[in-house]
Amino acid sequence: MTHTFAADSVGLVRPEQMHFDEPLELECRRVLPQYTLMYETYGTLNADASNAVLICHALSGHHHAAGFHDAAEKRPGWWDSCIGPGKPIDTRRFFVVALNNLGGCHGSTGPTSIDPDTGKPWGPDFPMVTVKDWVRSQARLADRLGIQKWAAVIGGSMGGMQALQWSIDYPDRLAHALVIAAAPKLSAQNIAFNEVARQSILTDPNFHGGRYTEQGTYPRQGLILARMVGHITYLSDDAMRVKFGRDLQSGHFHYGFDVEFQVESYLRHQGERFSTAFDANTYLLMTKALDYFDPAREFDNALEQALERARCGFLVVSFTSDWRFAPDRSREIVNALVAAGRDVSYAEVETDKGHDAFLLKIPEYFRVLSAYLGRVADQLEEC
């Protein structure tokens, strides 16, 4: 094969699977007897295994964060703009690990996997997993990979929540946490949007209590609606105005319920694309994990107290037009870190791109990431 990739691409990558036979006791008190995690790595682990960084994914993410699975793949991994030689997460310096979380639908054990007890897909019987459970399963993956301590745990949105939980649950196992476009817990409005998304799926007549696979069907409409609602919260009002305004598909009103405004067409397309690529039971689980996330809960609802356990350095990043997890929510984290006496840098990036900004190559944002991670790598190499 003679295909060449850009010089700053990690190029061809291969997903790998790690199987765990040790049972994992979950926060919900149920036990996962065994499980598999799908992951990818980019770059090279150094001799003392000190240059590893963990990428935690958001609601609809997975292990394929950078590069291409084959030369014909049209789109690279979901964070390819940020991961590669010379990019902010520089694979010449770091060994990058990205995984699909437990409960996912991209190769890690989840609702679409076979329940060994029944020989059938878990479906709705898959146990509820939480951010804390994910972090615990990620720590086991680190053990297997011979990584005692991450140089950094990095994530945006739900991924940022995992980075935060890492700092509390395994204070000695990470040097830095990069918490991007996240929140210390969901607001009532955040939960409300998740609930609408869940109800869309749960009430789809093709959902069949989550046993759609056995019924040979799929709650496609429910997932489309769920994604449409979600997508509105990912974009800012300004970003939508710039992207679509009130532009009409056909140039004039046609007084009917077909697609008329471009924003309608975009949303339906996003919903439809998503519905073909994502498992409905997984979507339900992931939104619930978001709702449950509240690390302060175990500490008398005092986030500061929770973060007193942390030992790592923190970079917190927010985006001005993000209304899903607005800058105020990041400042709650920063204020608690400061009150807890932790080492924290905070950047509020000016952009009209809304919550989605965390996935985009925004110059100021990438400069902040590069500068912070450059110092992290410098320190490692000085040691």
Next chain:
Amino acid sequence: MTHTFAADSVGLVRPEQMHFDEPLELECRRVLPQYTLMYETYGTLNADASNAVLICHALSGHHHAAGFHDAAEKRPGWWDSCIGPGKPIDTRRFFVVALNNLGGCHGSTGPTSIDPDTGKPWGPDFPMVTVKDWVRSQARLADRLGIQKWAAVIGGSMGGMQALQWSIDYPDRLAHALVIAAAPKLSAQNIAFNEVARQSILTDPNFHGGRYTEQGTYPRQGLILARMVGHITYLSDDAMRVKFGRDLQSGHFHYGFDVEFQVESYLRHQGERFSTAFDANTYLLMTKALDYFDPAREFDNALEQALERARCGFLVVSFTSDWRFAPDRSREIVNALVAAGRDVSYAEVETDKGHDAFLLKIPEYFRVLSAYLGRVADQLEEC
């Protein structure tokens, strides 16, 4: 009957119907051969018919704006807090007319009415109606009631849009327009939320292309979802925090998909209540009327130019925490009015109640309405 009402209540009221045999040509080019408008009046029309005010309703509103239909009615009309003797819309001074708009489901001709051509309910065949059509039908109602010129046309949200359209289409037929919590047109984000609501209904398997009545069924789930999405946009994030926070129904996580957080319970309840009281085809029509509203469109997209036609005085009111139609949207109207040389007062009311604030008895808001309408009444009585 010996029941007594509060001294500032309009007391018992009776809805009335006005039938129109003259065909109404609609913006969509279809013609409604005949129609009925359901309305209520409060107060007394003075000798020269100069003290009449028109109340225009919002998305889910109707003609029953104040008072009680009978002594057993639990809740008065939807704007009872604002309409009555001594209230901001003072029925000792004004003759108040409130109607259900064309296409509605509370007695005016709409999708649930019988199409005289077929003898069956119009259902999805009811023509698309617009804000401009409503205003035209309201002008005909004014003719019948002997009202040549309204002392004021008043509305919140979609009602405010009707007041604005009145000022452009019938400049000589109103002395004042009160445009509350409105916008000069919907943003892409507003349209996006409406589209999710519509898709919820349109894809409900019980919708049957809008012919659910003939099928003996009802798209209940679709309406519930539509209302849940809508309701999130009516409340501010702050209002939700104050109202529910992250409080749990049972006090602890139960790791399932039943109602867990209070906000979930509240939303489902709102959705369910609405689904029993509203017609799905009407909901579709009303959201489309919102999307189409854009009075500047006929004037080279220059709102200022549209408003140069207006002759009335304007009071524009917005609410700081309203993110459905934020204060910025009201300021667009105010700026265009100022540029057009019109007489405008603007109040931005500080509140955490979100869009719903326009329906609430908020002291600063009511003081503004009382002061403005007090002057309107004073002028009338001086003449």
